[in-house]
Amino acid sequence: MARDPKSFCSxxxxxxxxxxxxxxxxxxDIMLGDKxxxxxxxxxxxKISTNILTDRLNMLESRGILTKGNDPSHKQKFVYSLTxxxxxxLPVIAAMAQWSLKHEPVSAISQQHTQPIAEGGPELIGRLSDELATKHL
Amino acid sequence: MARDPKSFCSxxxxxxxxxxxxxxxxxxDIMLGDKxxxxxxxxxxxKISTNILTDRLNMLESRGILTKGNDPSHKQKFVYSLTxxxxxxLPVIAAMAQWSLKHEPVSAISQQHTQPIAEGGPELIGRLSDELATKHL
DNA sequence: ACAAGCAGTTGTAATAAACAAGTTGTAGAA
DNA sequence: TTCTACAACTTGTTTATTACAACTGCTTGT
Structure with missing residues (x-):
């Protein structure tokens, strides 16, 4: 799945x-939408399709970005958690949101969701990270 | 080239x-490598191939992310400038670099190049943006 | 028993990328 | 002035990746 990279540039x-x-x-979705x-x-x-979602979830798990746990409420259900x-x-997402809010035609709903994160500064990012850590780790 | 987006989420x-x-x-390359x-x-x-580079440069120009100007030193040469x-x-790049430096096997050379940007904080980003503005705009 | 919900699979079509070669024009040296 | 290297593409072919839609097999709740 993970082939050798074209370069080791960050x-x-x-x-x-x-x-x-x-x-x-x-x-x-996992981070901001609590899905x-x-x-x-x-x-x-x-409207992501099932095979792409399956593929990406497996990829993200194999790369240590999220973990897949059993859901006690349903034997065929999995809970995906961030590592x-x-x-x-989160800072990457925030930076992208900030850029789009300035330069792209972001919808009002998305603006409401992402403007705080984009403009909250490092302290807000820190607080949200801590929240995510208690929820997911 | 630019089809209608899947959503207007930032x-x-x-x-x-x-x-x-x-x-x-x-x-x-344009921003940090001054290419x-x-x-x-x-x-x-x-080792990007020529057709992809052409395609992306045109896309970026059409989206207003860079401009293409004539090079006075060579009539068939173009100078690409950031808008x-x-x-x-830059903040997106910086956030990505910071993430990779923490979690991926970044080479020593890339580390030297990107660590300052990743860890310089908002003031450094501001100063670099100003530098880029004088160079490119 | 059965419909609805669950993650995932399969097959096929569309898209993107890699690779090799060619195009048109420029610049500088011999 | 002709030769060579270089400039930004362009084209065509092959290969790899991604997208879309239909379908599995299993698990719930009613």
């Missing part, structure tokens, strides 16, 4: 993990 | 612009 290594159209949307199950992520407005490596993607 | 809109394996490497010509970007260690929209990607 930017390239990051892109080899989440440099595609779907991976960070999944992280966003923890396959079906919940599937229902997001971008610290996954939680540490 | 994260998704960003991904539709630079959510691929190559685009941000080009931005990195301004086609051939210079082509020579980076990731403000392009310069504003």
């Amino acid at each position: 930017i390239n290594l990051a892109l080899e993990v989440f440099g595609d159209k779907w991976t960070l949307l999944i992280i966003r 923890r199950h396959f079906r919940e992520i599937l229902q997001s407005e971008e 610290q490596k996954g939680i540490d993607l | 994260i998704n809109l960003a991904l539709e612009v630079f959510g691929d394996k190559w685009t941000l490497l080009i931005i990195r 301004r010509h086609f051939r210079e970007i082509l020579q980076s260690e990731e 403000q929209k392009g310069i504003d990607l």
Whole structure:
């Protein structure tokens, strides 16, 4: 699954993990939308398909960005949790949100969701990270 | 070239612009490597191919992230410059570098290049943005 | 018993990328 | 002035990746 990288540049290594159209949307759903199950992520407005979601969840698990645990309420259900490596993607998400809010036609709903994170500064990011850590780790 | 987005979520809109394996490497080269010509970007260690570079440069120009100007020293040479929209990607690059430096096997050379940007904090980003503005705008 | 919900699989089509070669024009040296 | 290297592409072919839709097999709650 993880082939050898084109280079060991920090930017390239990051892109080899989440440099595609779907991976960070999944992280966003888990991180900001508090979605923890396959079906919940599937229902997001971008309409990711099941095989891509399966593929990316497995990839993210194999790279140590999230973990997959059993849901006691349903034997065929899994709970996806972020690792610290996954939680540490919050600043990346925040920076991307900030850029889009300035330069792209972000919807009012998304603006409400992401503006605080984008403009909250390092302290807010720190607080949210701590919250995520108690929830997920 | 730019199809209608899957959603108007800020994260998704960003991904539709630079959510691929190559685009941000080009931005990195222009921004941090001070590469301004086609051939210079082509020579980076990731060995992007000419058709992809052409495609991405045109896409980035059409989206207002960079501009293409004539090089007075050579009539068939173009100089690629960042716009403000392009310069504003610096925090995204910095966040990605910070994540990789913490979690991925970044080479010593890349570490030297990106650690200052990743850990310099908002003031350094501000200063670098100003530098880029005088160089490119 | 059965419909609804669960994660995941399979097959096929569409898209993107890699690779090799060619194009058109420029610049500088012999 | 012709030769060579270089500039940014462009084209065509092959390969790899991704997307979409339909379908599995298992598990719940009614």
